[in-house]
Structure formats: C-alpha cells, structure tokens
Amino acid sequence: MAKSRREVLYAVGGLIIGAVVGAVAFPRRETVTVTETVRETATVTQTITQTPAPTAPSQPSETPSVNGNNFTWKEPGKINIVVVGGGPAGGTFVKTLYQMPGAREKVTITVIERNEVWVSGPSHVDFVAGNRRIEEVTRSVKGLVADPKVIRLVQANVVALDPANRRVYTNLGYTEYDILVLAPGIVLGTWEIENLSLVPNYHAWDPGHALALGEAVRRLAQGTIVFGVPPAPYKCPPAPYEVTLITADIIKELGRSDRVKVILVDANSQPQPPPKARIFKEWLDNVGVEYVPNSRIVRVDPEKKEVETEKGERFKFDLLSVLPRNYAPEFVRAAGLAKQFTEVDVTTYRTKAFDDIYAIGDHILAPYTKSAYAANTQGRRLAEVIAERIGLGVRPETKVYNICWSYVNRRELSAIEVQWEPDGITSPGFPKVEEPNAENLQKRHSWENGLLSFLYG
Template sequence: MSISRRNFVKYTTAAAAGTAIFGCSHNDSVSKGSGVIMPKSGKRIVILGGGWGGATAAKYIKLEDPSVEVVMVERQEKFISCPVSNWVIGGFRTMKDITKSYDGLVKNYGVKVVHAEAKDLDAVNKKLMTTKGVLEYDLLLVSPGISYKYETIEGLNNPAAIEMFPAAMKAGHETVLLAERLKAMEPGGVVLLSVPPTPYRCPPGPYERISLIANFIKKYKPGSKIIVFDSNDGIVSKGPLFKAAWEDYYQGIIEYVPDNFIKSVDASTGRVVSEQGDIVPEVANIIPAMKANQTAFNLGLMSNEGDDWVRAYPKTFESYKYDSVHVIGDATHNGAVGGVPKSGYVANSMAKVAAVQMVRKLKGLDPVEPTYVNTCYSLINETEGIFVSAVYRYDEKIDRIMSVSGGVSPTRNALFGKHARDWATSIWSDMLL
C-alpha cells in the first residue's frame, strides 16, 4: 500500500511537532522534516499492539536476541487485561487489579514503547505511520486484537446504542459500565446477555460471565435473572461443565435460549429484538459478531476480498500479504492458521513462536518446528473453576496448527479456581515483567 500525500503530510507534521515517547530519548529522537521518529541504526522489529500477543513478543524477541531493537506501538498508556475482567463484572475484582504497567518491558528488556495510534503502512519501504510519526522497521509484527461488527445488528452502530448495550469484550470503559449497571440494578431486574456467532474472542468468556453475573444476582439481587440469547446452537466451550454448574447453583436465575440471534436494538427505548421475541432488559450486554481489529483493514493486511480475519502462515506467522509483516493473536484467520481458539494464552504462545522465527529470519536462518499451548480457565463463582487445555503442533503436510492432546477438567472445584487465579498472575508476569 502506498502512502497518500494527505497522510504523509499529516504524519510529518505530527512528528515535527514533537512526541512523548517512552523508553527512548523523547523529542530529541524525532528526525524533523523526514517524519521519521527514532531513526533506525541496527536491526529493528516494530510491534503493533501491546496486548497479549504484542507485549509477549516484545519481551521474547529481546530474550532471543537483545541486539535487535524492539519498538512497540500501543495506543493505551496501560495494559488492561481481558482475562479476569469478567471477575470485575462479577463484583469481586477491581479495574486496578487488571491494569498493569509497561514499565517492566522498558526497564528489564530495553523495549521502546511508543504510545500512539498506528494509521497506515508502507510495506514496500517498511514504514509504519503512527500519530506520532513514521517508524522504520526490518520486520513488523501485528497483534491488534478484534473489532465488533456493530453493523450486523440494526440500530447498534452508533455511540448511544454502544453505550446502552456494551459488549465489554475489550476490557476498559465497557467493563466498568456493565459492573456499575449490575450494582445499580433493583432486585427483580432482568439482565440480557447475547453470545455472538463463532469465531469470536475467548470461546468460554461469555459463559464465564453468565455464571458470574448469576452468582452476583443470587447474592445481591434476589428475584433477578439473566436471560441468555446464544447465536450458536449450544454452549460453545466447556458445555457440560457450565451446564452442570448452572443446574446446581443457578436454577431459576439463568434462562438459556440457544439459536437466537439479536436482530435489532433501540437505544431510545432499551428494546432488544431477537429472532424469538422482544425484551426490554434492565441491563443489557450485547456482544456483536467480531472481526480482526479495524487496524488490520486500515493497514491493508487482508489478502482475500471479504475476509474478516488476517491470513498468516502458522509456522512463522508471516502474513500472506507481505513477507516482512507477521500477524498473531485474535486477528488471525483460523482457516489459515488452524483450529486454535482466540485466547490470550494462544496469543502468548503464537508470540513466542513468532519471536523465534522473526529473529531467525533477520539472521538468514530457517524457521524451527514450532509447538503451541493453551489453557483457558473459567470461574463459575468466586472460588470454583473449570478449564480446557490443549497442546498443538505445526503439521507440515497441511500447513496448519493441529491439536495433539488436551481435554477439559473432570469437574469443577476450588483447586481449579486457585489455578485460574495463579494462571493470571503468572502469565501477566510472563508478558510484562
């Protein structure tokens, strides 16, 4: 993709105006006139996105080869974790608990963090355009996460409706909104949660949330219930375990309706219209269908017309579109990479593979044979947990990631709940410290 003259002028001006850059020498590193910030001297990998994939990759590239300069572009000042954000909605964790600093990456590994918005890409000349100026790279790793397809639900694609029916599948403002609305709801109120069609971020995520909202209602809002409209024909992940917990703990509180799409919403009345009827809930958590983050589209990373996700080769995560651009995490196309869930643990695992392969590529070495792992814990109340786990390998014959072993927890219990808490603490450290 070439840079438009309009954009080139915009980025040049932003860079010349000076920028606040973490982990580098601030304004004096801005090369005035060229629009390039932090001019490159040695080998450099730029990372777009400081979430689960990007932050892990930043650290592991430095571990693999400290001489490679790593510049991570992230719009948010702090890392806010999606895993554990359901516990905030469930009322037993705070936003502070899931908000982390990027300082560890800067101080411990020498990663340079630029808080800016990536806007455009010149893949031919290897330049990423950001709101703080132009960054040159040898290789670019993109892990931008997801965007919602608001347009698939009539009436949802406007700020008032998004605020009234928050999805909260990106941790932040919407997580707080949902938690506050649940707290403010009168006893006897109805909560509506809609599960999007697959593929979406975190297959068990909505069901963990349903369990924890039910747990909250049971304790603090007698007479209330949560109605679930699931676009899928059944619970997408850990179904028997969730069902058993709902029967044992939340009878009369969770009303589960499979195969029911939301057709439209009305922000002025709060009405939600589904295929199987209308409802005006007190609290609504509408989770729309998802696609790769809009950034991937803006940067021109889609290789096939009509795709919602970015195609990349699973052995190296090199994108189909450009060999100097690698893509990992939720944004990847399952048809291209293989049958891995869109999870933080998978993004973390992909990041470690990409880190090794990209450093080898810079050295002119062949890629190694990768393996990948995933465990997704879910709480069904404050103490008890369940999990699904898998080990994957790269299958050369079909050029896809394949599951080689795995399974779900035999039951729910407090030990698995403890593992869920320990997993979060340890993987946050693995990414950020």
C-alpha cells in the same frame, strides 16, 4: 480486546458516574519526545497536573525520539523490527526475542502501543464478579523496554499501513520497517447491530465496561438482563457464559432471583467452546437462566428497550450486555490483510499477502483459541521463527498452548487445556476438560500474575 484508554484509566480511579465510564486519564509521561502533542492529565481527585516531556537523550540510538513525521529507528547492520501492540502476543514476542543470544546485536525493536497502562484482559470477568481490584492487574507498558538500546516504546495510534513501501502510519508520524509484527488485538463490530450504539451496553471486553456491568447488576432491583453472544470465533470463548453465570450468582446472593430475570441469546448452537458446552449448559439450567441458542441479535429498539434477533424474536431488557462480532482493526483490513480476521500461514504467522509482515494474537484467522494464554505462546513461537529467519541458529519448537479457567459461579471454575501442532492441528490427547472446583481460582490468578510480571516487570 479493544480498549478505550479513557475508560480504562477512569476505571483505575474507581470513578463510575451513572452508566457512562470514564473521562479522565493517568498523568502522562511521554516515552518518546513529541512536539505539539496534547498532554491531558488528571488525578482521581481531578487535580490537574503536568508532566513535562523528557529531555532529549544525548545518544539518540539509546532512546530514539520522534523527529518530524519520520520516526524510523534504523541502525547500520541491524534489522529494524516494528511491533504493533504490546499485549500478551506482541509483548511476549518482544521479550522473548530480546532474551535470545545474539539478538541484541542484530535487531532494533520499535513497539507501537496506544495505551500507557495495560489492564489485564483475563481479569475483566473478575471485575464483574468483584474478585479482583483493577489496580492489582494494571501495569505500565514501559516495562516492555528491557533495554532502550534494543527496544523503544512509541505511544501512538496506528492509522494506516503501507505494505508496498514498508511503512506504518500513526497519529504522530510514520516509521519504516524491515519486518513488521502485527499484534493489535481485535475490535468489536458494533456497527453490525442496528442501534446498539444508542443504548448503554456493558460487556467484559473492556475493563471500564466490566466494572460498570458489575455495578449495574448489583443496582438492578428488578427487571430483565439480556446477554448476547456473537457467532464464534471471538475473543475468550467462555467469557459470555462466565459473565452470565456470575450475574445469576450475584442476583441469588442478593435475594433477587424472583425479581430479576436473566436471558442469554446465543448465535451459536451451544455454549463455547464446544468441549465445555455440557458444563455451561448444566449450570445455566441450574440457576434458571433462559438460554436461547441459534439466535443472533441484529437490532436494538432503544424506545421499547428490546433486542431483536435475525429470526424476528424480541426480548425486552432493563440491562443489556451484548458482545458484537470481533474483527481485525480497520487499518489491518484496509491494507488488504484481513476480511474479518488477518490471514496467516499458521506454521510461521507470516501474512499471506506479504512475506515481511507477520501477525499473532486474537486478530488472526487460525484454529487457536483467542485468549491471552494462546497469544502468549504464539508470541514465543514467532520469536523463534524470526530468530531463525535472521540467522540466530534457533529452530521453532514452541507449540501453541492454551489453558482457560472458566467461572461457573463467583467461586468455582472449570478448566480446559488445548495444544496445537505447528500446522494447527490439535495435538493428540487434547482437549482436556476439568470439572468446576474452587482450587482453580488461585491457579487462574497465579498464571495471570506471572504473565504480567514477565511482560511488564
């Protein structure tokens, strides 16, 4: 999910003021030396501190710094790999390739990541439920740098790609590459829903918003909550239904079911993913959620506090949680690599436009579930693909795999497992669906903890 660093870090401090999340950040410690870069730091008590930039290393090849506009890391005899994004897809690729025999002698890896900390995406729903604290699943992305002689981290925003000249442009300058791996996640197409930006809209695709949504639900003494689901595919297919059911559960626990109405407006014909549709529909019916399928929200009336669908249906709201359609980031689309999602060969993740650019994770056009679990296995497989390409004697064997544990209330979760063959076809015997139970909560948290430890230490 696309994240606002300010919102994320504000949430870590536990400060939610009214309906707006975040305007403070963790103390910043530069990973690369940057001249004339503004460093804004604050503690949760708003005491201003300053962390000086580190002294330039005596051996630039160990921790290369940004010098001027060009921060390319190119060493003789080594392949210069640049990775955009240090989340479950990009981070897994980096860690897996680094651990392969012979890789450290053949590559340098530059990771460009905009966030200083990573707040685990799978826990966003837990924040709404109140089942996890944000500090439990927040890690420094510096943990990706297993060896500064092989991996470096540049904290910057990518603004453009120049595939013809093999360059990535950021707000700090540019780097050239031999191989580029794109794993930046998705952005939300808020521009597609008229006036959406003019009203408070809290969703679980941002940690600060997820915390704010949970608080807003608990504050609402009476009124109507409207949830909106975009057309599939989108990141974490079960999440809109999970959040809706968790909300209904919270309202029931607070004794407000007769005063607070919950409406779920879904652009799809049934809850997603389809193998879980029956389970979600049964639970939505049982808790009294008004489910409106085949209706896509296209407009918001801020004055009347109404949403309107493409059919002309109108629903009043006191609290709004609409997920817009997902897109590959603008810099990917502007480079001609994507329309909505980045187009790849699913067997290799090589982009269809350039043979030296690969893409993995939620922003690609592929049959896989858009989830952290699937992104993690894509990262492993791409590491094998690149290892074979650069002559490490590795054959791609990993199959993309996904397990999703999905809430039906604050305590019980159903599960679905899917595996895909290298050509993207679902493997025989899948998907496997499990009915809701309480044991799945610990399974979900244990897997997530393991992923965070692998990526960031």
